Amino acid sequence: MQSQLRVLRAFYIISLLKGLLRYHKIGNDRFFDIKIVEGKGIGLFTTIPRKKGSLVFIATGPARHAHFEGEDCYIYPDWYGVDKDTWIDMNLPYIKINHSCDPNTGIDGHRCFVALRDIQANEELTFDYSISDDEMDWTMTGKCECGAANCSGFIGPVQTMTQERYARSYPYIPKYFQALYKKANTDVS
Ligand SMILES: [Zn+2]
Numbered sequence: 001m002q003s004q005l006r007v008l009r010a011f012y013i014i015s016l017l018k019g020l021l022r023y024h025k026i027g028n029d030r031f032f033d034i035k036i037v038e039g040k041g042i043g044l045f046t047t048i049p050r051k052k053g054s055l056v057f058i059a060t061g062p063a064r065h066a067h068f069e070g071e072d073c074y075i076y077p078d079w080y081g082v083d084k085d086t087w088i089d090m091n092l093p094y095i096k097i098n099h100s101c102d103p104n105t106g107i108d109g110h111r112c113f114v115a116l117r118d119i120q121a122n123e124e125l126t127f128d129y130s131i132s133d134d135e136m137d138w139t140m141t142g143k144c145e146c147g148a149a150n151c152s153g154f155i156g157p158v159q160t161m162t163q164e165r166y167a168r169s170y171p172y173i174p175k176y177f178q179a180l181y182k183k184a185n186t187d188v189s
Contacts, residue, residue, distance in 0.1 A: 032057070033122075034096045039145060043124045044097040050119040059111045061091040070137050080132040082110035083176045099155055100126035101165060102148035106172025107131065114172045128165070129155050131173040134180050159184035 037043040050056050064079055064087040078095055079087035088111060090097075097105075097113075103126045105113045113127065126146070139156040152165055158177040166173075166181060173181075 032093045032125075034093045037098065037124060039147070040098050042096050043126075044093055045122055045124050046119060047121060049121045050115040052115050052117050054115050055108075056105050056113045056115050056119070056125065057094060059088055059090045059094050059113060061089045061095070063087065063110075064089050068135055068138070080107075080127075080129070081134065081177070082107070082132065082174045084134075086110075098124065098126050098146070099129040099144070100146040100148050101128060101144060101151045101155075101168075102146070103127045103169060106169040107174055108172050110174060116169065116172065128161075128169050130158055130161050130165070131169045131177055133157050134159065134177060 031048050033045040033047055034042055035045055065085055067085045079089050081087050104116055104119050105125055105127045106116050108114045134157050136157055139154055144151055144153050144155050158181050
């Protein structure tokens with residue numbers, strides 16, 4: 001009886017350890033890693049080099065449909081916009097991708113993140129959050145601390161982007177936001 005209990009206990013411990021290992025692997029997809037970035041919290045990294053123009057990842061996760069305005073803009077979680085009131089609620093590890101005013105990926109279509117330049121192995125992956133939001137009531141609270149040499153100092157809706165900043169992500173910007181940007185920049189009289 002005692003030895004049977006010991007065997008059961010051993011199985012229990014092994015299954016706990018297996019569970020912990022599986023948990024640890026979340027976010028460490030084959031070619032990705034999530035690591036702590038100083039001053040920014042957690043970030044998404046590529047473990048292999050990526051060529052400019054190549055597909056880096058396809059963002060998996062459910063699409064959400066919701067409209068936000070006013071104070072609502074500050075309650076939604078880490079979704080990114082792809083069309084009018086349409087958002088992608090990314091799965092791990094992709095959801096850990098940080099913002100940069102000088103990003104190394106952009107969005108082709110709704111879910112394909114494409115390299116905007118050659119990316120080294122173990123480099124952090126980023127995209128410009130401003131290419132995926134249109135709500136004029138929204139700005140990310142506080143000053144942008146992305147660390148880019150050409151940081152704009154803020155993250156707001158696509159209509160507020162400077163031409164230079166917009167061009168860094170172009171053409172990998174969802175079509176809906178491209179149209180809004182064009183409209184905002186031709187309506188100015
Ligand atoms: Zn910045």
